[in-house]
Amino acid sequence: DAKTTQPPSMDCAEGRAANLPCNHSTISGNEYVYWYRQIHSQGPQYIIHGLKNNETNEMASLIITEDRKSSTLILPHATLRDTAVYYCIVRPPGGFGNEKLTFGTGTRLTIIP
């Protein structure tokens, strides 16, 4: 799996958009970008994933650069409950044999009241 690089920590004011960057310069053509988050003392929670197009769901938006070497997760209106560690993971497409996930160090996002 391609290695990812994320800033270790970020702060964001409550109600503002939180933009979390991730570098994945060695990503290969069939690898997806996945984002998970882990709230303290809980299991990771899936947020969103994408291949090359920007994606949006009820939780967040994912912006992937045209060269696919980096991406940004956007939480449009951050709340205190969004305080968590956010992991950017690059992996092959889902399917039998491609499920193993390698977690990096992630970004600890703190939402400030």
Next chain:
Amino acid sequence: GAVVSQHPSWVICKSGTSVKIECRSLDFQATTMFWYRQFPKQSLMLMATSNEGSKATYEQGVEKDKFLINHASLTLSTLTVTSAHPEDSSFYICSAPDYRRYEQYFGPGTRLTVT
């Protein structure tokens, strides 16, 4: 959405005893499950891949005789920490891929404290 449960959510045991942790997929079948360990302020580290009907595959450096994995059915995998020591105290998390949704779901974790 799909749910993966773990039991117990926390356990305290004495050094030298064994502890069993269960991981269940509640609304889908999982031929494969994964076990992770997470120490305080660190990331998740994959320990092993649990395969229904066959032996588990362990990551490098993980003692298979200490961390026994049994994938008893298509919805249940168990991790037994044998002869636990204080250094085994950690947060253990399982996950299971749901092939219908091409997604992987994580359990809530089990906090093990060995005294």
